[in-house]
Amino acid sequence: xxxxxxxxxxxxxxxxxxxxxxxxxxxxxxxxxxxxxxxxxxxxxxxxxxxxxxxxxxxxxxxxxxxxxxxxxxxxxxxxxxxxxxxxxxxxxxxxxxxxxxxxxxxxxxxxxxxxxxxxxxxxxxxxxxxxxxxxxxxxxxxxxxxxxxxxxxxxxxxxxxxxxxxxxxxxxxxxxxxxxxxxxxxxxxxxxxxxxxxxxxxxxxxxxxxxxxxxxxxxxxxxxxxxxxxxxxxxxxxxxxxxxxxxxxxxxxxxxxxxxxxxxxxxxxxxxxxxxxxxxxxxxxxxxxxxxxxxxxxxxxxxxxxxxxxxxxxxxxxxxxxxxxxxxxxxxxxxxxxxxxxxxxxxxxxxxxxxxxxxxxxxxxxxxxxxxxxxxxxxxxxxxxxxxxxxxxxxxxxxxxxxxxxxxxxxxxxxxxxxxxxxxxxxxxxxxxxxxxxxxxxxxxxxxxxxxxxxxxxxxxx
Ligand code: LLP
Numbered sequence: 001x002x003x004x005x006x007x008x009x010x011x012x013x014x015x016x017x018x019x020x021x022x023x024x025x026x027x028x029x030x031x032x033x034x035x036x037x038x039x040x041x042x043x044x045x046x047x048x049x050x051x052x053x054x055x056x057x058x059x060x061x062x063x064x065x066x067x068x069x070x071x072x073x074x075x076x077x078x079x080x081x082x083x084x085x086x087x088x089x090x091x092x093x094x095x096x097x098x099x100x101x102x103x104x105x106x107x108x109x110x111x112x113x114x115x116x117x118x119x120x121x122x123x124x125x126x127x128x129x130x131x132x133x134x135x136x137x138x139x140x141x142x143x144x145x146x147x148x149x150x151x152x153x154x155x156x157x158x159x160x161x162x163x164x165x166x167x168x169x170x171x172x173x174x175x176x177x178x179x180x181x182x183x184x185x186x187x188x189x190x191x192x193x194x195x196x197x198x199x200x201x202x203x204x205x206x207x208x209x210x211x212x213x214x215x216x217x218x219x220x221x222x223x224x225x226x227x228x229x230x231x232x233x234x235x236x237x238x239x240x241x242x243x244x245x246x247x248x249x250x251x252x253x254x255x256x257x258x259x260x261x262x263x264x265x266x267x268x269x270x271x272x273x274x275x276x277x278x279x280x281x282x283x284x285x286x287x288x289x290x291x292x293x294x295x296x297x298x299x300x301x302x303x304x305x306x307x308x309x310x311x312x313x314x315x316x317x318x319x320x321x322x323x324x325x326x327x328x329x330x331x332x333x334x335x336x337x338x339x340x341x342x343x344x345x346x347x348x349x350x351x352x353x354x355x356x357x358x359x360x361x362x363x364x365x366x367x368x369x370x371x372x373x374x375x376x377x378x379x380x381x382x383x384x385x386x387x388x389x390x391x392x393x394x395x396x397x398x399x400x401x402x403x404x405x406x407x408x409x410x411x412x413x414x415x416x417x418x419x420x421x422x423x424x425x426x427x428x429x430x431x432x433x434x435x436x437x438x439x440x441x442x443x444x445x446x447x448x449x450x451x452x453x454x455x456x457x458x459x460x461x462x463x
Contacts, residue, residue, distance in 0.1 A: 024381035024402035025285065025381075025402065028371070028372070028377065028381055028402060028403070028404050029042060029046070029371075029376045029377065030042075031048065031371060031416075032282075032285045032369070034282040034285060034287070034289075035282050035283060035284065035285065035287075035328065035369055035416045035417050036050075036328070036331070036416045036417075037050060037070035037073035037328055037329050037330070037331070037416070038070070038072070038073045038076065039051050039052065039070050039072055039073060039440075040070070040331075040416075042373075042376065045375075046374075046375040046376030046377075047373070047374060047375065048371070048373035048374075048414065050068055050070055050331065050440055051068070051070050051071065051072065051439075051440025051441045051442065051443070051444075051445070052440070052441075052442055052443035052444075053068075053440045053443060053444070053445050055068075055333055055373045055374060055412055055414065056374050056412065058333060058438065058440070058445060059333055059335065059374075059412055061445065062436060062438050062445070062447065062451075063436075063451065064333050064334050064335040064351075064352055064353070064412070064435075065332055065333065065334045065335075065351070065352055065353030065357050065435045066332070066333050066435045066436050066437075066438055066451070067330050067331070067332050067333075067357075067418060067419070067422065067423050067435055067436070067437045067438070068330060068331055068332075068333060068437075068438050068439075068440050068445070069098075069326075069329055069330040069419060069437055069438065069439050069440070069448070070329050070330065070440055070441070071106065071439045071440065071441040072441055072442075073328065073329040074103070074106060074325065074326060074329040074419075075106055075109075075110055077292075077324070077325045077326075077328070077329065078091075078093070078106065078107060078110035078111075078112050078325060079110055080291070080292045080293070081112070081292045081319075081321060081324070081325060082110065082111050082112060083292075083293075084291075084292035084293040084295065084296035084297075085292075085296045085317070085319065086296075088316060089296070089300075089316060089317045089318060089319070090113055090316070090317075090318040090319075091112050091113065091318070091319055091320075091321065092112070092113040092114060092115040092136050092274075092318055092319070092320045093107050093112045093113070093114055093115065093320075093321065093322065093325055093326075094115045094277045094320045094321065094322025094323075095114055095115060095116050095117070095121045095124070095125065095322070096115075096117055096121070096322060096421075096424060097322030097323050097325070097326050097327065097419070097420035097421055097424060098322075098326045098330075098419055098420060098421075098422075098423055098424050098437075099116075099121055099124050099125070099424065100124070100437060100448050100449050101124060101127060101128035101448070102128075102439060102448040103326070103448075104124060104125050104127075104128035104129065104130050105128055105129065107130065108128075108129060108130050108131070108134075112134075113134040113135070113136065113156070113318075114130050114134060114135050114136070115135075115136045115138055115277075115320045115322075116135055116136070116137055116138065117137070117138040117139045118139065118146070119143070119145065119146045119149060122135065122137065122146070122149060122150060122153070122155070126153055132153045132154040132155050132156065133154060133155070133156040134156055135150075135153075135155040135156055136155065136156060136157045136158075136159060136183075136274075136320075137150040137155050137157070137158045137159065138159045138161075138185075139159075139161065140161045140162065140206050140207050140208075141161075142158075142161075142165065144168070144172070147165075147168060147169055147172050148172050148176075151169070151172050151173050151176055151178060151180050152176055154178075156181060157181045157182060157183055157232060158180055158181070158182050158183075159182070159183045159184075159185050159235050159274075160182050160183065160184050160185065160219070160223065161185050161207060161208060161209070162209065163209070163219060163222070166184075166219060166222050166223050166226070166229070167222075167226070169182060169228065169229065170223075170226035170227070170228035170229045171228065172228070173228035173229065174227060174228040178228070179227070179228060179229065179230050180228060180229055180230065181230045181232050182223065182229050182230065182231055182232065183231075183232060183233045183234060183235040183272065183274055184209060184216065184219050184220060184223060184231065184233075184234055184235065185207065185208040185209065185234075185235040185236070185237070186208050186209055186210070186211050186216040186219075186234055186235065186236055186254075186255065186258065187202070187203055187205070187207060187208035187209065187210050187211065187236075188211050188236050188238065188250065188251045188254040188255065189202065189203055189210070189211060189212050189254070190202065190238050190247045190250050190251055191247075207237070208235075208236070208237075211254055211258060216234075216258055217258065217261055217262070217265070220234075220258070220262050220266075220270075221265070221266070224266055224268065231268075231270060232270065232271055232272050233270045233271060233272030233273050233274065233315060233316075234255050234258055234259065234270060234272075234273050234274070235273070235274040235276065236251045236252075236254075236255050236273075236274070236275060236276055237274075237275075237276025237277060237278060237320065238251050238276060238278055239278050240277070240278045240280075240323065241278070241280045241281070241323065242278045242279065242280050243280040243287070243288065243289065243290070245290070245295070245298050245299075248275060248298070248299060248302070249298075249302050251275060251276075252273070252275060252299065252302045252303050252306060253302070253306050255273050255275075256273070256303065256306035256307055256310055256312065257306075257310065259273070259307075259310070259312055259315065260310035260311075260312055263312060269312060269313055269315075270315065271315055271316055272315050272316045272317075272318065273303065273315045273316075273317060273318075274317075274318040274319070274320065275299060275317065275318070275319055276319065276320050277319065277320035277321045277322050277323070277324070278321075278323075279295055279321055279323070279324040280323075280324075281323055281324055281327040281328055281417060281420075282328070282417065283366065283367050283368050283369065283417050284367050284368070284369045285369065289324070292321075292324070295319075299317060299319070300317065303315070303317055322420055322421075323419075323420035323421065326419040326420050327417050327418075327419045327420035327421075328416070328417050328419065329419045330417075330418055330419030330422075330437070331414045331415060331416040331417070331418055332353065332357060332358065332414065332415045332418045332422065332435070333373070333412055333413075333414050334351035334352055334353050334386075334397070334412070334413050334414075334415070335351065335352050335410065335411070335412055335413075336349055336350070336351055336407060336408065336409050336410065336411045336412075336413060337350045337351065337352055337389065337409055338350045338409060339407060339408060339409065346383045346384060346385050347382055347383065347384045347385070347403075348384070348385050348387055349384050349385070349386050349387070349403060349407060349413070350387050350388070350389060351386060351387070351388060351389070351397065351413055352388075352389060353388050353389070353397070353432075353435065354387065354388010354389050354390045354395045354397060354432075355388055355390050355392065355394070355395045355396075355397075355427075355429065356388070356390060356426055356427050356428065356429045356430065356432035356434070357388075357422060357423070357426050357432070357434070357435050358397055358415070358418060358422045358426075359422075359425050359426075359427065360421060360422065360425070361396050361397060361398070361399060362394045362395070362396060363425075365399075367398075367399065367400075368397065368398045368401075368415050368416075368417065368418070369398065369401065369415070369416060369417075370384075370386050370397070370398045370401045370403065370413050370414065370415050371413065371414055371416070372403055372404055372407055372411055372412070372413060373412050373413065373414040374411055374412035375411070377404035377406055377407075378404075379404035379405040379406035379407075380404070380405045381402035381403070381404065381405070382402065382403055382404065382405035382407070383400070383401075383402060384398075384401045384402065384403045384407070385398070385399060385400065385401065386398040386401055386403075386413065386415070389430075390429060390430050390432070391430055397415060398415060423435070423437055423449065428452075428457065431457055433451060433452040433453060433454065433456070433457070434451070434452045435451055436449055436450050436451040437449040
């Protein structure tokens, strides 16, 4: 929820701190299509269904907390990105947002490529049948073993992140008698308008090689000299959860300027540029994300314009959306355990998960919305904070939310738009068991990542 004018609207069951909150939504039972996946509906009996499955039944069958992934929504977003960029560009889904074998199969079927950034992600991708040439391997400190595996698997590209890595990858490729396709990740010096922890193109951080001081041009010079490498392009990722295209514009311009410099110095026109991921999604009704079609059009225009100015052939563009594909496709279902009104402040509603299944609120001050989904309610809006069950006061799932004032133990709450960076950043804090991911589609539900058990925890504890 964003902070703006004090609401003039209906009276609340709780007292609102002056000037901090927007008005509660006109209808607490409505599901905002911006933050929910496309098959979500509230039935006439008040129960919400997703993928044709009632949340009450899902909770009974799979327990709570649990993540439910709307397969049709996920596939539709893959197609929207692929269609928007067309056959002369490549869309790499960023697996760090959420990766499982089922997701890899859906991506493969929908014609997307995959960005992985660890041995574990690479193993999952290969195991589930993603063709190696459609995989990009990332990371600022890939291990020797990871590079060896990526090269021997035949990944389509390795994104080089340091001078040491240029030499390492070239050496490993030569040892294997190969020429590895690579890109060089550069930092373009853009201050992305997002949380500091997820901005990645300003100079004072660990990723990439700086453009500004000529380091990136030097990296290109070295990579071009090494027999083990086929340098196919330049990569730039400016950060995450970004709505403003201005950062991408500056980034594209600077990357194209580097291509022109490479052409002038080496007589080589690098054929590709990757502009990374980072496109924002709606976590609350106040967010206004762009459609893939508009993003593709804007990026294409920027690159074409800059190339024309530099008299370069337009390179093949690739992008790496993670959140924008999987984020809105899933929601987390929780059951309310306790409700604690703090007069004059707000009501704390405790659910059966928390910072172990969604660390984003604690880590980035992220905002989410929440709905009562097991029934409709006509009760007045109540200023609430949805909190988890961890031993930590920062264990907040949704910081500011309006829930119906009659919310009670046993009710089911859903937090939409949790498909990205929730299960993938989940932890076992307090020995919590990481929740399952259940795919829902056409009235059927199937576990794609099972719930952890106490046996799983104890198996690792070999002392
Ligand atoms: N490409 C590269 C090189 C990246 O580092 C990332 C994200 C992506 C693509 C995908 O970005 P997306 O489209 O999903 O925003 N854990 C944070 C986000 C960190 C993202 C790290 N890299 C979060 O929960 O917001």
